[in-house]
Amino acid sequence: MQRRANAYASGTAVALLSVLGLTALTGCSGSSGTPGAASDAKPGSGVAAAAAPGKYRTLREACRTVGRSTLKDLLPGAAELPADQQRKAYAGTAAVTYDTDRRVGCRWQADSPSASHRLVIDFERVVSYDAEVSDEDRAQEVYAAKQAGARLPVAEDPRGDKASPSAGGSGSAPSSRGASATGAASGAPAAGKASPPAGGEEDEGLEPRVLDDLGDSAFLDDQLARAGSTAQSRTVSVVFRTSNVIVTVQYAEQPALVTEVPDSKELQEKARGLARKLNEQING
Template structure:
């Protein structure tokens, strides 16, 4: 009987092919990841907004006329200067921008400030929107909102606790939200005007209202209304103030709050478009 010749190279090739097929196929016939661990981690999604509105152009002239009544009495060239606004100085206009306006009238002066901040998370596991919520929560906790009562222990606690943020500090561009230095709104005003959380304005919002002396030896009263809201990873701060020219006059809380909230609603729509 003639014996067949044994070919070592062919046998080795067959063994390698069988081993490769076995390693790449699961028991149910499906293909598996050959990397150890199998599961892959995904980074948190980026924020909805990659740019910011141009703040000095984000308020219509008709709105500015309503917010700055003294400007209408000025000559046309001076009106143009008032309505143009003054842009805030920032280091990164993709991250933070602002604008301010001021107008004086015989009975009162008005000052409006806008601040737009686009929050970016530098933690791959935390989304830009989640980081923005942390920053917003710190702003709300620093405002003069009323303290909530804990029904379990009866002790007061902040309605929104401050959150720790690891995002790099951004240089401020506008005056920060008043933090209760003065008399909060509510004294001598109708119910419902105290600093509070606002519903149906962006993803989250609150209003602060502070009445205080004008300072620098003046006995005039100055009321500052702030509306702060968050839409995705952008935080918008509106500061609208009125200083009475007569010491016996107190700026009207309801009027200032309504105008500030009206402006906020218009800005929400612009960011949504």
């Protein structure tokens, strides 16, 4: 009887030691305690480092980014309106968005007996949901899709080979990683298909082109169109990226007379001037 009791006690002790040993082994081989370590880790490697977040976390109120003096210059017809309508014209109309930390925009318009002018600005703060892609890299992909959609003329290099679109400086080539899909889904004012400005030799150098003096990447598009029997309307679009924010400026003019053509140089200078001011605000 005593021998059977000793055997039972020995077996219990062995089983208990086995359980304790298994528990200790499990504790040593588990997670290091770093939040998200298991989800970020790759097979056969250590914990993957998350890509850097974007420089900008918020956006300004779009309708307050353009000063009254600038609006007076871009919307000459507003000065001829009654006081209450003038205030409304300069206040602008905010774009409908569902997250003002991610997307904001504003639209202004003023008509006069000689011409109608329209200004639209759009700010998009890009956020990457891929732990391996930074917000800035993702923003460059979205920007590249917009540039590709504009179909800027391809310049010839001195050797006779086709170069990347660049009539005015450097610009990043469109990224192949999801560029077309992100451009279609971005919802920003579309730059559209490039249409060289009309008017002859005086328009040389004013064609749609990449810009090298604005933000991290930038391009300009110039569209001349006729809507039915009305006068020709010209729309100049300037799109630029600064870190993880993409800004689009659209400035359009439609003369009252069918025989008149909006001046490409004047519209481009005003659109680029506003874009530079917005870039300074963002980085100020």
